[in-house]
Amino acid sequence: MHSHGHSHANDDEKHEHPVASRKQMLWAVLLTGSFMLVEVVGGLISGSLALLADAGHMLTDTAALLLAFYAITLSTKPADNKRTFGYGRLQVLAAYTNGIFLILLTGWILWESIQRFYQPNPIQSMTMLVVAILGLVVNLIVFKILHSASDSNINVRSALLHVIGDLLGSVGAIVAALIIWQWGILWVDPLLSIVVSMLILRSAYRIIKDSSHILLEGKxxxxxxxxxxxxxxxxxxxxxxxxxxxxxxxxxxxxxxxxxxxxxxxxxxxxxxxxxxxxxxxxxxxxxxxxxxxxxxxxxxxxxxxxxxx
Incomplete structure (x- = not known):
């Protein structure tokens, strides 16, 4: 005799997320995404590649937070006749695409950094310092917002790791701005850009690896x-x-x-x-x-x- 058993136990519980977590995640996305644009403008005005690289790192954070928010939102959408497994795989596809884009972004930053070693550009250290400090403040706020909701949501905890990495990038940009302002050592800017690029590349590699594993129906x-x-x-x-x-x-x-x-x-x-x-x-x-x-x-x-x- 053959029979088929299906377990859908706690499906409703699995798809339930606290409304507070969704709101906190939305605030984190808005703050991180908005300041990413501020860093791009600040990097272009000050001439700091480190700020532009950190903006790229914040782009990874924004994408990670957006995917986490998207996952919470989609988790309430039921499966239908067209998508019998639901819509959870969309976030995996988005993550894979995001990882490919991040590798291309990292390649551009590394190329620009190498050029800066040979042809240093003048940098407005004070503009760079102000933007970097603001970035640190924004990251601390986002960290606090997510930390309060991370205990009960593994999705939020994974996004929190990206924010911690960006905190380190902001601290590094502040240190670089102070060194340039005090001693005028311009090569510290492209050096920091390379360090931040390595953080982005590491994140991109893990995103592509994990999403590919899921798309290939891996265990x-x-x-x-x-x-x-x-x-x-x-x-x-x-x-x-x-x-x-x-x-x-x-x-x-x-x-x-x-x-x-x-x-x-x-x-x-x-x-x-x-x-x-x-x-x-x-x-x-x-x-x-x-x-x-x-x-x-x-x-x-x-x-x-x-x-x-x-």
Whole structure:
């Protein structure tokens, strides 16, 4: 006998996010995005490539925050006849595209930095210093906004990491502006630009790597299929677990399918419930499809004739 079990347990809970978190994320996006434009203008006026590089870093932050906000917003949108898995994969596609763009941006900054070493441009250190200090203040405000909501939302916590990186970039720009103002050492500006570019490149690489893994239907990084099989096999009445497939729609939505051979004499509906409960409570998998096979059916040379129940 074959049967199919689906776990949609806590789907409603999974898609519920505090309204406060959504508002806080929106404020963070607006503040970070607005000041990114200020840094671009400040970098062009002052001639500081470091400010332009930091603006590029803030662009990564804005994109990360926007994706997090987008994820919270889309999480309330139900699946439909056209998108039966919902719209969570859109944020992965956006992240992949963003990562490619960031690599191109980093290449431009590195090229300009090398040129600046050979042909230093005059820099208005005071303009650079004022903009960098304002950037530090904005980043501290954004950090405070997100930190208050990060305890209950893993999505917010991941965005918070980007803001911490930008805090370091703002501090570096302030130090560079002070050095240029005090000693007139212009090469510190392109040097800082290269450092910030490395931060952007690292973020871009991780974004492309993680999003590609999801788009290729890769196994969620934190999950071990061997351990999951071991836990399922430990249930009384389970003889074998095979044809295991693990993938995810987005980082927060793991999915699983597998075949389970159940001993004769055990109620298959009860065993399905036990397996789904184990997957949810121990491994955080709230959406699983299980094809159950009885011992007699599994031993058949031609199991096509076995009764199927959906």
């Amino acid at each position: 969620p990084q934190e999950m071990d299929s061997h351990l999951i099989r071991q836990d399922l096999m430990a249930l009384e009445g389970i003889e074998d677990i095979h044809h295991i497939h693990l993938w995810s729609i987005s980082e927060q939505e793991p999915l699983m399918t597998f075949h389970a051979v159940i001993s004769n004499g055990f109620d298959k509906d009860v065993m399905i419930d036990k397996m789904l409960e184990l997957l949810q409570q121990k491994h955080g998998i709230t959406h699983a499809t299980i094809q159950v096979e009885s011992t007699s059916c599994a031993e058949e040379l031609n199991p096509v004739g076995c009764e199927e129940r959906a």
